[in-house]
Structure formats: structure tokens, C-alpha cells
Amino acid sequence: MEVLIVPIKNESSAAVIDIILPIQQIEFNVPITLNDQPDLLDIENAYYQTGGGFWGAKVNEELAGTIALIKYDNDSAAIRKMFVKKDFRGKALGLAQLLLETLIAYCKEKNIRHLYLGTVSVLQAAMRFYERNGFEKIEKSALPELFPLMSADNVFYHLAIKS
Secondary structure, three states: OOEEEEEOOHHHHHHHHHHHHHHHHHHOOOOOOHHHOHHHHOHHHHHHOOOOEEEEEEEOOEEEEEEEEEEOOOOEEEEEEEEEOHHHOOOOOOHHHHHHHHHHHHHHHOOOOEEEEEEOOOOHHHHHHHHHOOOEEEOHHHOOOOOOOOOOOOEEEEEEOOO
């Protein structure tokens, strides 16, 4: 099996939506629609414009997972759109780990020192994954003022990136 982590641009928008919406709506019953996520229709402006990025994990040419970064301050950014298709999850392929490591390497290269993220409490496996990777749970009130909040999020994390 060939696994590649690749930058994602607008031409992959439909494939990204095909991964993310079913996981959010069907698998985890999160009340969120495509209308709530216009960034998925214009990935390049939403993520790359401010110095962030969007990556996909491809397994034998199939898009199997995503992760995105919104840079919103000189040294701070938010992780978004961290999803892996059910059939590709787990330690065997380690796609989530590869995606996160790619994003963190990018942060180091761009001198981003603080990573934040919001998630929903129903995503217990995701929360364990972030905690295993050194993220610390924080209160919503501890988020930076410029952090781009998503209405569905109710659990928040921070990672201080060491260079």
C-alpha cells in the first residue's frame, strides 16, 4: 500500500467534502452542514491565503484523510478538518499520526509556536489521540482572542511547539 501526504487545493474540494461530511453527520451525528463550512468550497483562500495549509493522506491514490491549518496570528494557528475515513483508521497505517506530523513540521518551518484546536466531546478517540501527542486540554476562556471558533466545538486543546 502506498501512503502519501500531499497538499490539497480547490480541485480536491469534492473529495474532501465526501470524507468530512459523512463522518460529521452520519458517523458522529454532529449537527453541522456544508453551509456551516464554506472553507471546504474554497480551500486555497480559507487556508493558504493567511499562511496555513491543507493536507491529505492518499492511500493508493484514494483520499483517505485530511488535516488543515488556519494561521491567525504571527505565531499561532488552529488545526481544522482532521478526519480519517473509518476503513483507514488505526495504528496499522497511522494516517492521523502522519497528517499531524506533517502539520507540525510545517509549523516549525514557519515559526508557528502555538497550535490550538477545538473538537466535540463525542469524538473520544480524537481527544485521546491529541492527548497522546502532547496537546493539553484547556478551557474555552483560555483560547486566544483571535482563535477562529466553530459553533459545534466544546472541547479545546493547546500544543506549545518546540523548535
